[in-house]
Amino acid sequence: MRKPMLTLALTAALVATAASAQSQGAAQALYDSGKWQEAAASAAALNTSAGLALAAEATTAGASMVPDAQKKALFQKAQDYASSAIAKDKNNADAYFELARAQGRLAQFSGILQSLGLAGDMKKNLDQAIKLNPNLAGAYVALGLWNSNLDEKGFIARRATGADKNQIAPNFEKAFALEPNVAVHHIEYANALILQKKKAEAAAELQKAIAMPADTFWQKRDLDAAKKTLASLK
Numbered sequence: 001m002r003k004p005m006l007t008l009a010l011t012a013a014l015v016a017t018a019a020s021a022q023s024q025g026a027a028q029a030l031y032d033s034g035k036w037q038e039a040a041a042s043a044a045a046l047n048t049s050a051g052l053a054l055a056a057e058a059t060t061a062g063a064s065m066v067p068d069a070q071k072k073a074l075f076q077k078a079q080d081y082a083s084s085a086i087a088k089d090k091n092n093a094d095a096y097f098e099l100a101r102a103q104g105r106l107a108q109f110s111g112i113l114q115s116l117g118l119a120g121d122m123k124k125n126l127d128q129a130i131k132l133n134p135n136l137a138g139a140y141v142a143l144g145l146w147n148s149n150l151d152e153k154g155f156i157a158r159r160a161t162g163a164d165k166n167q168i169a170p171n172f173e174k175a176f177a178l179e180p181n182v183a184v185h186h187i188e189y190a191n192a193l194i195l196q197k198k199k200a201e202a203a204a205e206l207q208k209a210i211a212m213p214a215d216t217f218w219q220k221r222d223l224d225a226a227k228k229t230l231a232s233l234k
Helices: 002-032 036-045 049-065 068-088 093-107 112-132 137-153 155-161 165-178 183-195 199-210 217-233
Strands: none
Touching: 002 036, 002 049, 036 049, 049 068, 049 093, 068 093, 093 112, 093 137, 112 137, 112 155, 137 155, 137 165, 137 183, 165 183, 183 199, 183 217, 199 217
8 A cells, every 4th residue: 555655645746846836937927027016925825935035036126116115115025035935945046146135125225334234144145145056147246236336335335345346347247158148137237337437338238238138027127227228328
């Protein structure tokens, strides 16, 4: 009787795994279509590390769609989702990346001391994400922006965090090597270049971005923003 029981157990496990994958895919489809609230709820309900990381991503992205007064609470919620994802799987690079991303956004709505603390935590989480997955292009983009934004804040921020403007370009170059045809990487590099007052170089990056295809709701939104930014640089 043991063999049939074992077969049944394995079959049940495979069915559960397939159902989870389908549900993750459904949540991803909701997110790609711009339905970030439904995507976050659906992904979080899976109660898996991958699902919670997607919930964090959707929540952070969704914060860009709401009034400023509502953003901070969403970034905090995204942090909670990402932290829960890490608790379920400490080897989930995406979860550390999403935690870092939420912390970076939250820092923009915090006081100077809290924001510097968040910046330090963000760097640690990005480093951990890259340690777990050296091919995670988005983490290099985030590191480039981290160095750019803190360098722009001045000496105190650089001294407190170790930010270095000489690490901006190398991190973006790593991201481009891994994912050369992802428009948002070039858009974010353009944003970093604008902070450095390098408008011509920023315009060149935006030109690359708008020549790339946009399929999802978020990609189309990024491309629209890139076109507006490019027009403002002329």
